[in-house]
Amino acid sequence: MNNQDKSTWKGTRDGYGKGLLELGQKNKDVVVLSADLTSSTRADWFKEKFPDRFFSFGVAEQDMVSTAAGFALSGKIPFCCSFGVFASGRAWDQVRTSVAYMNLNVNIGGTHGGISVGPDGATHQALEEIALMRVLPHMSVVAPCDFLEAKKATVAAAYTPGPVYLRLSRENLPIITKEEDEFEIGKAKILKNGSDITIIACGIMVYQAMLADEILKKKNIEATIINLHTIKPLDAKAVINAAKKTKAVVTCEEHLLAGGMGSAVAELLSQNYPVPIEMIGVNDRFGESGSPWELMKKFHLMPEDIADACERAISRK
Amino acid sequence: MNSKIDTKTLEKTAKDIRAQILKMLSNAGSGHTGGSLSCVEIILSLYACALRHDPKNPKLAARDRFVLSKGHACPALYAVLAHFGYFPKTELMKLRKLGSSLQGHPQFGLPxxxxxxxxxxxxxxxxxxxALAARMDKKNDVKIYCLMGDGETNEGQVWEAAMTASHYKLDNICAIIDFNKLQIDGFLCDVKNVEPIKEKWQSFGWEVFEVNGHDFKALTDAYNKAKTTKGKPSLILAHTVKGKGVSFIENKAQWHGIAPKPDELxxxxxxxxE
Structure with missing residues (x-):
């Protein structure tokens, strides 16, 4: 991993903003709706180029989401922009009844996901969106790992039938995928094959998993690493095949353990191919203020934590 | 539609629709009687005199649209849709039954x-x-109608939306409030007072037309005025009687969410x- 030049790092919210721009150029039906966080969600890039297709709602996420349903019912492809806490939580019933129930092509970009939001503290650190969104029928949930993947996921969301929730980060992250990498919602990316343990990660934790791999290599532990950018629909084949091969799994997410990506993997494997699973995530507590990487450390979301979990999982085989 | 209205025929049809609603609810054994009976004239006059629609082509691109926000009153909408031929009247007796497209609350997909x-x-x-999408598509004569309950205006989202319609000067929006003064827990003034409701909407930037919601002529006039209102959204505040048409159901909160038993029917x- 040679990614120490932080000037090249970008947030996945930046990828979302670029994806919206690309969609704006290519598809005249794409409209962007924002709830007063236009600059923070990078919706302002679209707004500047396509002011006639940008709609401002003020601090009213519920109204924004149901209005998006009206747009979709009229053949438009809306993207709703807010922080993850408000987009998934404040407007949950609107997402459920106005959007998911009708299986509309309404896409939701929830930025500021996870503990890495930093100093704003618990009220603004979304740790629940994967759980809240994946329980909804028809809903797809995607947590891209870097700028490029976020851009591709945003474009893909517009052309995916039904609603898509995009979980995006505020913090700048290294770009670990390549422009030419293929991306498909629902298709996991196997970054590396190894026979001792499978690490399944999404979002910021994909990078952490790759750093953990450096630690594991020194201990002669060969890991399979899966970038599970799509939590729903889950790529069951990729996950089960990896479990069969390595016989132990570690899941890594910057999200509550209850109901998140790790839970989705556990639901799948426990019914199809039970193996020891260790889960890295936030355990039944709210976040707090601090710098992003201080918090990542405090909440045990670091490469060392992943490597330790791998050893625990292997010992339980 | 929309020229001279035949009030006598509409009144007869309203009576038939009320009877139909009661039969449907009684057959279903559950459902919302009071709020379905209060909005019969509002919905019937809309489909008969105001809405541009084609039952043979429900997805007609140039159609006006009607959103029933008070979804629990769907028996009234179902009965009106069947009356205009969107689906066979025989479907109506399947209300709330397993496998029916006439769900307990409206489900997208029904013609x-x-x-x-x-x-x-x-x-x-x-x-x-x-309404915003219609404006984007330059469908300037398309009108969007939305019927809300009065108790429904307790919901904060209604006021968020009221601000949005006003902010975007959506003169292609015509909202209607079925102002029957009752909600599940009792009279609005006791549960949570919404008054002064007319002034509230006016102060949010809406043109408000206050009418008797059981009077076809008054309703049709209001729909026509809403069509010609420019630069702001319109609200028709329709004074109604909850449970209208049946003496022992009228003005009783307990009839909000129950269906008539066979003897009551x-x-x-x-x-x-009948």
Whole structure:
């Protein structure tokens, strides 16, 4: 991993903003709706180029989401922009009844996901969106790992039938995928094959998993690493095949353990191919203020934590 | 539609629709009687005199749209849609039954039905989205109608949407409030007072038309005025009687969410002259 030049790092919210721009150029039906966080969600890039297709709602996420349903019912492809806490939580019933129930092509970009939001503290650190969104029928949930993947996921969301929730980060992250990498919602990316343990990660934790791999290599532990950018629909084949091969799994997410990506993997494997699973995530507590990487450390979301979990999982085989 | 209205025929049709609603609810054994009976004239006059629609082509691109935000009143909408031929009247008796497209609250997919609703407060936002999309598409003569309950205006989202329609000067929006003064827990003034409701909407930038919601002429006039209102959204504040048409159901909060039992149905139909 040679990614120490932080000037090249970008947030996945930046990828979302670029994806919206690309969609704006290519598809005249794409409209962007924002709830007063236009600059923070990078919706302002679209707004500047396509002011006639940008709609401002003020601090009213519920109204924004149901209005998006009206747009979709009229053949438009809306993207709703807010922080993850408000987009998934404040407007949950609107997402459920106005959007998911009708299986509309309404896409939701929830930025500021996870503990890495930093100093704003618990009220603004979304740790629940994967759980809240994946329980909804028809809903797809995607947590891209870097700028490029976020851009591709945003474009893909517009052309995916039904609603898509995009979980995006505020913090700048290294770009670990390549422009030419293929991306498909629902298709996991196997970054590396190894026979001792499978690490399944999404979002910021994909990078952490790759750093953990450096630690594991020194201990002669060969890991399979899966970038599970799509939590729903889950790529069951990729996950089960990896479990069969390595016989132990570690899941890594910057999200509550209850109901998140790790839970989705556990639901799948426990019914199809039970193996020891260790889960890295936030355990039944709210976040707090601090710098992003201080918090990542405090909440045990670091490469060392992943490597330790791998050893625990292997010992339980 | 829309020229001279035949009030006599409409009144007869309203009576038939009320009887139909009561039969449907009684057969289903559950459902919302009071709020379905209060909005019969509002919905019937809309489809008969105001809405541009084609039952043979429910997805007609140039159609006006109607969003029933108070989804629990769907028996009234179902009966009106069947009356205009969107689906056979025989479907109506399947209300709330397993496998029926006439769900307990409206489910998108039924011919003529524009949106799923049932969780209150969302319809006006949905209507606003349709209105903004129509404007984008330069369908300048398309009108979007939305019927809300009066108790429904307890929901904060209604006021978010009221601000949005006003902010975007959505003069292609015509909202209607079925102002029957009752909600599940009792009279609005006791549960949570919404008054002064007319002034509230006016102060939010809406043109408000206050009418008797059981008077076809008054309703049709209001729909016509809403069509010619420019630069702001319109609200028709329709004063109604909850449970209208059946003496022992009228003005009783307990009839919000129950269906008539067989003997009650018989008495009710007798009152309606069936």
């Amino acid at each position: 003529g039905l524009e949106a799923s609703t049932g969780s209150l407060g969302m319809g006006l936002s949905i209507a606003n989205g349709m 018989e008495r009710a139909l007798k009152e309606l002259g």
